[in-house]
Amino acid sequence: MNFEDTQKEAAFRAEARAWLEANVPKESEMAGLDEVGRAKFWQKRKSDGGWACLTWPKQFGGRGASTIEQVIFNQEEAKFETPYMGSYFSIGQGMAAPTIMTYGSAEMQAKYLPKLASGEEIWCQLFSEPSAGSDLAALRTRAEKDGDDWIINGQKVWTTVAQYASYAILVTRTDPNVPKHKGMTYFCVDMKSPGIEVRPIKQMSGGSSFNEVYLTDVRIPDNMRLGDVGQGWRVALTTLMNERASIGGGSAGANFKSVKELAERLTIDDKPAIEDSTVRAKLASWYVEEAGLKYTEMRTLTALSRGDEPGPESSIGKLVAGVKGQDMASFAIDLLEQQGIQWDPEQDELEDAVFVSNFMSLPGLRIAGGTDEIMLNIIAERVLGLPPEPRVDKTIPFSDVPTGV
Amino acid sequence: MNFEFNDEQIFVRDVARSFLAANCPPEVVRRVLEGNEHYAADLWQQIVAQGWAATAIPEKYGGLGMSYLELVLVAEELGRVCAPVPFASSVYLATEAILLAGSEAQKEHWLPKFAEGEVIGTLAYAEKAGRTTAASLETKVENGKITGRKTTVVDAEIAQLIVVAAKSDKGDGASLYLVSLDQDGVSYESVKTIDPSMNHANIIFNGASAELLGADGEGWGLLEKILDRAAVLYAWEQLGGSETCLAMAKDHAMERYAFGRPIGSFQAIKHKLARMYVKNTLARSNAYYGAWALNTNAPELPLAAATARVGSSQAYYYSSKESIQTHGGMGFTWEVDCQFYYRRAKVLAVTIGSERVWSDKLITASDLVG
Numbered sequence: 062m063n064f065e066d067t068q069k070e071a072a073f074r075a076e077a078r079a080w081l082e083a084n085v086p087k088e089s090e091m092a093g094l095d096e097v098g099r100a101k102f103w104q105k106r107k108s109d110g111g112w113a114c115l116t117w118p119k120q121f122g123g124r125g126a127s128t129i130e131q132v133i134f135n136q137e138e139a140k141f142e143t144p145y146m147g148s149y150f151s152i153g154q155g156m157a158a159p160t161i162m163t164y165g166s167a168e169m170q171a172k173y174l175p176k177l178a179s180g181e182e183i184w185c186q187l188f189s190e191p192s193a194g195s196d197l198a199a200l201r202t203r204a205e206k207d208g209d210d211w212i213i214n215g216q217k218v219w220t221t222v223a224q225y226a227s228y229a230i231l232v233t234r235t236d237p238n239v240p241k242h243k244g245m246t247y248f249c250v251d252m253k254s255p256g257i258e259v260r261p262i263k264q265m266s267g268g269s270s271f272n273e274v275y276l277t278d279v280r281i282p283d284n285m286r287l288g289d290v291g292q293g294w295r296v297a298l299t300t301l302m303n304e305r306a307s308i309g310g311g312s313a314g315a316n317f318k319s320v321k322e323l324a325e326r327l328t329i330d331d332k333p334a335i336e337d338s339t340v341r342a343k344l345a346s347w348y349v350e351e352a353g354l355k356y357t358e359m360r361t362l363t364a365l366s367r368g369d370e371p372g373p374e375s376s377i378g379k380l381v382a383g384v385k386g387q388d389m390a391s392f393a394i395d396l397l398e399q400q401g402i403q404w405d406p407e408q409d410e411l412e413d414a415v416f417v418s419n420f421m422s423l424p425g426l427r428i429a430g431g432t433d434e435i436m437l438n439i440i441a442e443r444v445l446g447l448p449p450e451p452r453v454d455k456t457i458p459f460s461d462v463p464t465g466v
Numbered sequence: 467m468n469f470e471f472n473d474e475q476i477f478v479r480d481v482a483r484s485f486l487a488a489n490c491p492p493e494v495v496r497r498v499l500e501g502n503e504h505y506a507a508d509l510w511q512q513i514v515a516q517g518w519a520a521t522a523i524p525e526k527y528g529g530l531g532m533s534y535l536e537l538v539l540v541a542e543e544l545g546r547v548c549a550p551v552p553f554a555s556s557v558y559l560a561t562e563a564i565l566l567a568g569s570e571a572q573k574e575h576w577l578p579k580f581a582e583g584e585v586i587g588t589l590a591y592a593e594k595a596g597r598t599t600a601a602s603l604e605t606k607v608e609n610g611k612i613t614g615r616k617t618t619v620v621d622a623e624i625a626q627l628i629v630v631a632a633k634s635d636k637g638d639g640a641s642l643y644l645v646s647l648d649q650d651g652v653s654y655e656s657v658k659t660i661d662p663s664m665n666h667a668n669i670i671f672n673g674a675s676a677e678l679l680g681a682d683g684e685g686w687g688l689l690e691k692i693l694d695r696a697a698v699l700y701a702w703e704q705l706g707g708s709e710t711c712l713a714m715a716k717d718h719a720m721e722r723y724a725f726g727r728p729i730g731s732f733q734a735i736k737h738k739l740a741r742m743y744v745k746n747t748l749a750r751s752n753a754y755y756g757a758w759a760l761n762t763n764a765p766e767l768p769l770a771a772a773t774a775r776v777g778s779s780q781a782y783y784y785s786s787k788e789s790i791q792t793h794g795g796m797g798f799t800w801e802v803d804c805q806f807y808y809r810r811a812k813v814l815a816v817t818i819g820s821e822r823v824w825s826d827k828l829i830t831a832s833d834l835v836g
């Protein structure tokens with residue numbers, strides 16, 4: 062067990078670093094570009110230099126590199142000031158791409174993957190619906206066969222980056238008369254298709270990064286289908302497994318480092334807050350959680366680099382990070398006292414704004430991509446093997462499942 | 467022993483509850499949250515007309531002369547609906563400060579105006595990020611003129627009168643002053659906060675006239691006493707909010723189906739809501755004790771106040787965040803009302819000092835009482 066690079070890894074790290082030094086975009090190069098424009102600019106440059114989606118095969122725009130090499134690149138990239146990437150590419154590259162690699166035809170792979178890697182095309186995830194979130198398999202958006210096409214009707218909701226997306230991954234119901242998991246079919250869809258309407262939803266933190274998407278008589282050619290008709294649930298699970306791994310436990314914002322720095326700056330009873338034993342005790346337990354996540358991730362990466370699949374234990378990251386971040390943000394506001402509640406969402410770059418902005422946005426992380434409760438169920442049932450809840454909805458035809466309305 | 471409100475007090479609460487249900491529906495909170503008003507002035511006028519601001523002011527000063535047991539129940543109801551009015555600042559802080567520390571002349575001058583709602587008051591001591599202490603105060607008064615800057619003052623741009631803590635060379639290092647806000651030498655820096663349904667601003671004093679409130683050099687001790695009294699009232703308002711979070715979460719858990727059953731049938735949700743109930747119940751019982759101590763001016767008040775305050779702050783944070791969680795994606799939207807409570811919970815929790823500060827006071831106070 063060690064953390065040192067092998068000779069080959071050290072050489073790779075040096076190469077990555079040299080490239081980053083020469084290529085991280087300067088402010089002047091991106092003048093006039095908005096957030097998404099900057100994200101695309103950086104992605105394109107990485108792709109041109111052969112540093113995008115490193116683990117993907119070269120013909121799909123990747124580098125054919127190992128998982129560890131991807132990690133090394135991420136570590137080096139994190140040392141630079143680079144454009145904010147948000148969720149612009151994580152859905153396409155982290156969720157759509159692995160699903161297309163597993164289930165897509167060679168033509169689809171050739172058509173979509175390189176433009177995902179280069180950042181030219183943003184993808185979104187049309188999964189959740191008003192009455193299907195945690196219970197995704199309760200989705201009702203209908204797909205009906207019409208010659209070589211499918212006609213789609215329904216409504217999706219909470220669709221992140223739909224307003225920028227060229228394409229989407231979409232799960233539909235093709236047969237309501239069989240049990241819910243058996244009647245679904247999975248597609249890729251061109252977001253410019255007639256009949257797709259995207260309406261922004263304002264979130265409680267103020268912005269509108271997610272949307273409602275209405276689908277009215279949208280035509281999708283059968284060659285955009287992933288997996289067999291009725292096999293949509295299995296395909297969706299591939300996407301969801303990658304989602305859980307890709308949302309992960311990033312500890313940006315209110316974290317040990319930022320809250321400790323805050324406690325060094327503030328005073329309690331006219332002494333540095335960091336000398337206060339209650340502050341120390343709180344910080345220490347959060348440090349333990351953060352370190353636990355970091356080293357768990359390293360163990361997972363080691364397993365991945367040996368070719369193992371990401372398992373259900375990757376649910377831990379988001380579960381721990383969401384609650385921890387929310388509580389740390391809340392505690393940081395308390396340390397700042399009355400002044401801690403100041404927040405102008407348009408001036409988020411101000412000192413200490415990170416705590417209030419995290420306080421307002423982290424409730425979303427605890428829900429997105431599988432709620433805390435669903436993550437705990439996954440750990441209980443799939444990791445620990447505890448008996449599942451009795452199910453009333455699994456074996457009867459979907460159309461007979463109680464819905465409360 | 468009789469550790470319960472009497473029928474008349476319950477009646478006051480019921481009247482307040484139905485009045486607010488009719489006059490402060492969520493649309494009123496949303497209107498202030500989204501618009502440019504500092505507060506719902508129309509609602510405030512109605513509240514004042516109901517006599518609520520006069521509740522605990524003695525009759526000889528134009529009040530209703532009721533007890534704090536009525537006032538805490540009104541506070542709970544205001545919290546229940548997240549009322550966007552300066553009730554806490556004017557009643558729990560400014561009115562209480564004058565009742566506790568004012569001279570006879572000051573009481574006769576100001577209290578009838580507070581009772582009538584003719585004057586809205588507030589209070590400020592914080593000057594910096596982190597905990598302000600008597601020793602760290604920079605605001606000072608010389609020859610009756612005040613200079614200094616107070617940060618994130620609640621209802622600053624609504625109030626006409628403010629109680630200010632300023633530095634003193636004597637006693638505990640601080641004195642309290644009454645400063646009229648409608649005068650030269652007072653200016654504001656508007657401040658946006660996580661709860662735009664309330665008003666906050668920094669206030670800059672530059673030579674405005676200030677009148678001593680209470681003895682020179684006893685200001686910090688007085689402030690602590692005022693805050694202890696206010697803490698009980700805040701605790702009731704926080705509790706009211708926390709109860710609404712539980713009610714909203716419960717309604718949603720009964721209506722929303724997943725996996726063919728109401729989500730309220732999942733133990734994860736049941737336990738979450740049951741935990742809210744347990745926290746609210748403990749907070750309520752501690753708030754009862756606080757109300758008793760406030761009403762009887764018991765020596766235990768500092769401990770009772772801190773206990774009620776910490777309990778309600780914790781309960782409200784938990785209920786407001788887990789109500790969002792129970793609502794799933796819609797809980798995180800602007801459109802759904804869960805956000806009002808999450809914002810308000812945090813703002814109320816720091817307005818008179820955070821949970822951390824009150825935990826600290828609690829342990830100190832626990833030495834004073836057997």
Ligand SMILES: Cc1cc2nc3c(=O)[nH]c(=O)nc-3n(C[C@H](O)[C@H](O)[C@H](O)COP(=O)(O)OP(=O)(O)OC[C@H]3O[C@@H](n4cnc5c(N)ncnc54)[C@H](O)[C@@H]3O)c2cc1C
Pocket residue numbers: 185186187188189190191192193194195196218219220221222271425426428429430431432433434435438722724725729732733734735791792793794795796798
């Ligand atoms: C910021 C954000 C971004 C999102 N982006 C996307 C996106 O791009 N694409 C997309 O398709 N979706 C997206 N979502 C939707 C997200 O996946 C769902 O909101 C989430 O799965 C929860 O579903 P729901 O909102 O319907 O809540 P519900 O499923 O109704 O859940 C309500 C409550 O019930 C609990 N619950 C439900 N079932 C159980 C159970 N079996 N046991 C215990 N508790 C249970 C939940 O934990 C929750 O507390 C996003 C959501 C958010 C908040």
